Amino acid sequence: MSFQVMMQQLGGGLLRSIEIFALTLLFSLPLGLLVSFGRMSKNRVIRSIVWIYISVMRGTPLMLQLLAVYFGPFYIGGLKLGATWRFTAIIIAFSVNYAAYFAEIYRSGIESMPPGQYEAARVLGYSKGSTFFRIIFPQVVKRILPSVTNEVITLVKDTSLAFSLAYAEMFTIAKQIAAKETSFMPFLAAALFYYVFNAIVAFGMERIEKAMNYYT
Amino acid sequence: MMKKVLAGVLCTAMAVSALGMVSFADETEAGSAGLATDGKFVVGFDAEYPPYGYMDDNGDYTGFDLELAGAVCDLEGWELVARPIDWDSKDMELESGNIDCIWNGFTMNGREDSYTFSVPYVDNSQVIVVADDSGIESLSDLEGKVVGVQADSAALALLEEDGDQADLGATFGELQQFGDYNTAFAELQAGSLDAVAIDVGVANYQTAGREGYSILDESLNSEQYAVGFKKGNDVLCETINSDLAVLLENGTFDEIAAKYEEMGIPSDMLCLAESLGVKAETEAE
Numbered sequence: 001m002s003f004q005v006m007m008q009q010l011g012g013g014l015l016r017s018i019e020i021f022a023l024t025l026l027f028s029l030p031l032g033l034l035v036s037f038g039r040m041s042k043n044r045v046i047r048s049i050v051w052i053y054i055s056v057m058r059g060t061p062l063m064l065q066l067l068a069v070y071f072g073p074f075y076i077g078g079l080k081l082g083a084t085w086r087f088t089a090i091i092i093a094f095s096v097n098y099a100a101y102f103a104e105i106y107r108s109g110i111e112s113m114p115p116g117q118y119e120a121a122r123v124l125g126y127s128k129g130s131t132f133f134r135i136i137f138p139q140v141v142k143r144i145l146p147s148v149t150n151e152v153i154t155l156v157k158d159t160s161l162a163f164s165l166a167y168a169e170m171f172t173i174a175k176q177i178a179a180k181e182t183s184f185m186p187f188l189a190a191a192l193f194y195y196v197f198n199a200i201v202a203f204g205m206e207r208i209e210k211a212m213n214y215y216t
Numbered sequence: 217m218m219k220k221v222l223a224g225v226l227c228t229a230m231a232v233s234a235l236g237m238v239s240f241a242d243e244t245e246a247g248s249a250g251l252a253t254d255g256k257f258v259v260g261f262d263a264e265y266p267p268y269g270y271m272d273d274n275g276d277y278t279g280f281d282l283e284l285a286g287a288v289c290d291l292e293g294w295e296l297v298a299r300p301i302d303w304d305s306k307d308m309e310l311e312s313g314n315i316d317c318i319w320n321g322f323t324m325n326g327r328e329d330s331y332t333f334s335v336p337y338v339d340n341s342q343v344i345v346v347a348d349d350s351g352i353e354s355l356s357d358l359e360g361k362v363v364g365v366q367a368d369s370a371a372l373a374l375l376e377e378d379g380d381q382a383d384l385g386a387t388f389g390e391l392q393q394f395g396d397y398n399t400a401f402a403e404l405q406a407g408s409l410d411a412v413a414i415d416v417g418v419a420n421y422q423t424a425g426r427e428g429y430s431i432l433d434e435s436l437n438s439e440q441y442a443v444g445f446k447k448g449n450d451v452l453c454e455t456i457n458s459d460l461a462v463l464l465e466n467g468t469f470d471e472i473a474a475k476y477e478e479m480g481i482p483s484d485m486l487c488l489a490e491s492l493g494v495k496a497e498t499e500a501e
Contacts, residue, residue: 001273009275067305074312081312083253166301166309172263176271176300178398179264182425 006177006186013170014193017159020090020169024155027095032102039107050103057100062093063164069093070165090162098155105147109140142212149205156198170194249292250445250452252313256295259285260315263300264396267421267479268321280476281319284337287468288459304368310446317445317452321415323370324442332447334456336440337469337488338417338481342371344432345419346411347404355434360389361410364400367393371413374436381436397422404429420480440487464488 038050057065070089073079113136121131160171168176174190251257259282261269269279277298289296301309307330309315323340324333344363346352352361365372372393375385385391392409394400401422403409413436414422423429445453463469473486 001271001275005273005275009271012275067308071308071312080252081314086314164302164305166260166299166305166314168300172300173271175396175398176263179396180266180270180272182398182401182422184398184402 001177001181006189009173009177010170010186010189010193013168013173014197016167017156017162017169017171018197020094020159020162020167021156023091024094024098025152027091028098028102031095031099033106035099035103036106036110039103040110054100054103057097062097062158063161065097066090066093066161066164069096086165086167090165090167094155094158094162098151101151102148105144105151106140108147109144110136112143113139138212142209145205145209145212149202152201152205153198156201157194249455250449251294251316255293256297257285257289257292257317258297258299258315259317259319260299260301260306260309261318261320262303264398265320265418267417267476267481269298269300269319279320280472280479280481281321283472283475284460284463284469285319287463287472288456291459291462292455303366310444313446317443317456319443321417321441322444323415323439324444325439326370326373327444330447331444332449332453333445334443334453335460335488335491336442337460337486337491338441339438339485339487340441341416341438342374342413342436343416343419344411344413344434344436345404345423345429346432348428348430350410352411352432354432355384355436356387358384358411359387362390362392362408363388364392364394364403364409364412366397366400366414367395370415370439371436375413384436401426401429417480417485420482424480440491460488461492464492 035050035054038046039054041047041050066089069092070081070086073085074081117135118131121135126135159169162169163172170190170193174186177186178184261277261279261282263269263271263277265279267279268281269277272278277300282296282298285298286296288294299309299315301315306315306318310318310331318331321338321340324331324336327333344352344355344358352358363375365375372391373379374381375388375391376382377385379385389410392403394403397412397414397418400409400412400414404412405426412419416431416435419431423431443453443456445456460469469486469488473481473483477483
């Protein structure tokens with residue numbers, strides 16, 4: 001296999017990895033916020049359900065969750081799985097898993113805000129909703145960005161788990177080329193691709209951090 | 217207010233997912249000819265298994281088995297979908313109808329109860345690969361050595377307890393399971409494995425691509441490859457069997473086989489003619 005074809009194949013795999021990455025972030029970041037509200041809810045039932053959800057998501061391997069989401073409808077519900085279900089299942093499993101981690105990060109940020117700010121906002125006549133979204137949340141985002149960056153970078157590397165559902169993302173392609181060529185070169189190339197992708201992500205997150213650093 | 221928003225979003229999420237369920241249930245009416253989807257023949261294979269199924273120089277999936285599957289599709293007017301799968305999940309993929317068959321150097325012996333098999337088309341054997349300088353020359357030299365074997369492979373089934381070569385397996389220092397052959401050969405090279413138990417066709421391919429390895433003359437067994445279908449899918453199995461007979465008759469089978477002769481599947485491994493009973497006829501003539 002020529003170097004060019006190998007790069008093309010790995011590049012195609014990278015695009016499929018990025019697809020998982022982008023969609024997972026799109027769904028899990030807002031979902032995580034919702035889950036964190038549930039985790040901090042005054043209603044004990046909601047709080048316990050969300051606590052169990054987070055506990056299961058963090059306590060079992062993502063690969064197992066992928067298999068459960070994908071094959072669950074067939075083995076439990078007896079439904080036939082369509083061709084589009086494969087990718088949908090991957091995105092659902094990733095989003096639901098990452099939302100649990102993001103929820104705890106959001107919670108750490110929200111609970112770190114001093115109560116004085118809520119009191120001041122009430123004195124100034126802010127409603128509960130606008131207190132949260134105009135005053136608390138922007139500060140929370142600033143505080144949690146470094147932790148979020150950690151998770152986001154982990155997500156880039158976790159995309160390789162999608163192969164347990166026969167989805168040909170980059171690492172799968174690298175393994176296939178390595179088997180054909182009986183060589184470890186493709187792994188080196190894949191490592192480089194991952195590193196560059198993560199470097200870009202880290203750079204982007206740093207820029208966002210700087211942009212939000214408006215008080216100093 | 218927050219609770220209302222929360223409830224609203226949750227309801228929407230549920231509604232959307234419910235819609236999703238309905239639509240994917242509709243899409244997949246069982247097709248005719250035993251295929252999960254009409255006109256599409258989805259072949260599950262391990263893309264790290266040259267020369268039977270792998271990625272070629274152009275980045276397309278090919279291999280002896282996939283080319284055969286392609287020839288079958290040409291006969292039937294089906295579209296071939298080559299679906300690389302995680303070997304560990306092959307049963308779930310087949311069971312749930314995501315793939316129509318496993319066609320990938322798939323050993324039928326010992327698995328007859330779990331799958332419906334086509335006629336066998338390749339005579340395979342499980343062999344031992346060692347480094348040239350290891351000093352291992354026969355199976356008895358393997359005593360106390362670390363032997364690698366692919367997880368859930370036919371070689372593992374042989375060497376494990378209750379396998380046909382369990383006595384031999386018991387003499388090993390350790391039977392180490394690994395995921396793919398590339399890793400196993402790297403371990404062999406690095407010295408953490410003394411030998412690898414492997415299908416002969418794959419062994420031919422792997423030793424040809426590397427320096428300093430050889431295959432022991434004594435093999436562990438002889439067995440056969442066939443196409444594996446979901447247990448009870450006789451309709452599809454019959455179709456493939458009669459297609460294979462046609463491919464043998466019109467020379468396509470030998471044509472495809474000739475391409476892989478140099479890649480680890482010598483012609484004396486082919487057994488389709490024998491299992492279809494054609495060979496006897498031609499010899500009689």
